[in-house]
Amino acid sequence: MTIQDQWFDGAILRLADPQNQRVWSIIVSLFGDLAQGPDDRISGAALTRIIQPMHVKPEAIRVALHRLRKDGWVDSARSGRSSVHHLTEFGRAQSAAVTPRIYDRDPDIPHDWHLLMSEGSGSLDDLLLTENYISIGRNAALGSGAIPPNCDDMVVFNVTARNVPSWLKSRLCPPDLIKACGSLADAVKDVPSSRPAELNLTAAQVATLRTLIVHRWRRVALRNPDLPPMFFPDDWRGQDCRASVFALLDTLPKPDLNALNAPV
Amino acid sequence: MTIQDQWFDGAILRLADPQNQRVWSIIVSLFGDLAQGPDDRISGAALTRIIQPMHVKPEAIRVALHRLRKDGWVDSARSGRSSVHHLTEFGRAQSAAVTPRIYDRDPDIPHDWHLLMSEGSGSLDDLLLTENYISIGRNAALGSGAIPPNCDDMVVFNVTARNVPSWLKSRLCPPDLIKACGSLADAVKDVPSSRPAELNLTAAQVATLRTLIVHRWRRVALRNPDLPPMFFPDDWRGQDCRASVFALLDTLPKPDLNALNAPV
Incomplete structure (x- = not known):
């Protein structure tokens, strides 16, 4: 096992959400991050390459895709012996609705x-x-x-x-949210600190790491109210977490869909 | 019966509070208006002269004074064959606490x-x-x-x-308060409109009318929150009532205590 593989496996363990590894939800994060456009497609093989390293069995991916199709989020088509998947119009609308909050690096705190x-x-x-x-x-x-x-x-x-x-601070930021935010902040700082000098990740590997980060950050960001600092408990690390999440994502630029879908 | 006596009797009927003619409460209003100072005294005979014309029996005045003494509001002393009454320190403090609100002709509506x-x-x-x-x-x-x-x-x-x-307007100004305010506004306008050109009221008669006005106004003023106009229902006549109450009081200057207490 190369140093790079060791680091990659360690990063997966460190970045995996201890609270939520539901596969359908991971797939939603993945599409939202990499294939939110109306013409964007991800092949079944690419999905497996991205998600399987998270210690998810191919069967679990198939079950999750079935559920997402049933719920109207994802549609699938066969292309020869393989399948390709894409967000439905409903799925794209849902995804687009939360994208601004998830990807906002420096949210404007309103004054009025x-x-x-x-x-x-x-x-x-x-x-x-x-x-x-x-x-x-x-x-x-x-x-x-x-x-x-x-x-x-x-x-x-x-x-x-x-x-x-x-009492209001902890209603707005309950202890579990503070903990989720703090542990993600720690994780996204640890992972780059042990990164080897030479690193040549495949498109799928980049997608795996991005998906894990975005998936876990999404659950913090969407619960984080955009309120002035005085509304937050002292141990709230929202700013720190946000900055560290985007610092790490910036080192893992979104891979091209063609590269992701290309047969290995 | 002179024109003046007719007007005086009519004014008493018009100014009497339809809701509250409790004698002890009238006596509290009377002391608050005319004898709130630490050395102010009112004789039993003067109290009777002021209150009896409101169709209150002397026995009811005695019962009310007894209650006010028991509750620590009023103290009494004998002076020869008659008695003199004064507010206790407690009574004066209670009275002083509400005097600014009752006698404020033009309350400042706070902005902050x-x-x-x-x-x-x-x-x-x-x-x-x-x-x-x-x-x-x-x-x-x-x-x-x-x-x-x-x-x-x-x-x-x-x-x-x-x-x-x-719903908030009518919580702040419930219908019974709106009605009490409107009917008082009407009464304090009616009374001077029928006032005879020649009028020589005794000190006790002036005190009778002042007491009735202050007593009834007190119950409106103390329930009237000092809020900006937008908090009030459209049919709230607080300003009109206040202006008319003070216009009428100004025509009935506070009589001197010596004049009130002087044997007739």
């Missing part, structure tokens, strides 16, 4: 916040589901920018935070 | 509002009782000026209201 307070919780629930609102209690939600229409039945305040108590 | 939100309701309940906070939901209260100490466990926002829905 407002608070909506409802009498019951019904009308607020709708907003929390469909808009980018942050619940801060049974009947209150924080948002930024323009106030949505249909808020006539809510109290609307423009707000500036003066104090954020620990 | 903040919202406190608690996790449970306990800590907020304390503030709502002891400070000038306005509840706007189970776990939220509006206040102005400096943020009190001991708010570490609360979310604190500086706020500017953008929308106040009708």
Whole structure:
């Protein structure tokens, strides 16, 4: 086993999400990262080359693809003896909806916040589901920018935070999210620190590492509210994690789909 | 019966609070208006002269004084065959606490509002009782000026209201308060409109009318939150009522205590 292979195997272990190795979810991350375009295709063989090194059996990949087809995320076609897969229009829309948040290296923290307070919780629930609102209690939600229409039945305040108590901080950033963020930050720093000077990864190997990083970061980034620093617990390492994730991704440029799909 | 007596009797009927003619409460309003100083005394005979015209029997005045003594509001002393009454230190403190709100002709509406939100309701309940906070939901209260100490466990926002829905307006100004305010506004306009050109009221008669006005206004003023206009329902007549109350009081200058106490 070469030094490079050792490093690659070690990186896989280090980057694998200890919480979520569901294969269908990994495939979603993979397509989102490498094949989100309407004409992008990934062959079954390429998928196997990318995912199998994560200690996932080919059978598990087939089951996951079956599920993704059933749920309308992925479509597949046969091409001779092999198959090619692509995101459906629905899958691309879902993917595109979260891409800006996942790939934002330096999110703008809005300055113009407002608070909506409802009498019951019904009308607020709708907003929390469909808009980018942050619940801060049974009947209150924080948002930024323009106030949505249909808020006539809510109290609307423009707000500036003066104090954020620990109970709200840990509601916004619960301990498991703090831990997931911290351990990912550590992982994406460890992996490049042991990287051999000479490294010639295949396109599939680059895709494997990228997928692992993006998959795990996605689960942190999408739960990380874009709030001013005072809303976060002291042990929140969101900035550190984000910077280290993108520093590592930058050393692993997205491989070309043709290179990925080319028979080995 | 003279025209003046007719007008005086009519004014009493018009100014009497349809909701609250509890005698002890009338006596509290009377002392607050006319005898709030530490050396101020009102004789039993003067009290009777002021209150009896409100269709209150002397026996009811005695019972009310007994209750006020028992509750520590009023103290009494005998002076020969008659008695004199005064507010206790406690009574004066209670009276002084609400005097600024009752007698404010043109309350400053604060511009610097903040919202406190608690996790449970306990800590907020304390503030709502002891400070000038306005509840706007189970776990939220509006206040102005400096943020009190001991708010570490609360979310604190500086706020500017953008929308106040009708459910909050009618919580802040419930229908019975709107009605009480409107009917008082009508009464204090009606009474001077029928006032005879020649009017020579006794000190006691002036005190009777002042007491009725202050007593009824007190119950509106102390429930009227000092919030910006957008928080009030359209049919709220607080400004109109306040202006008319003070216009009428200005025509009935506070009588001198010596004049009130002088045997007739």
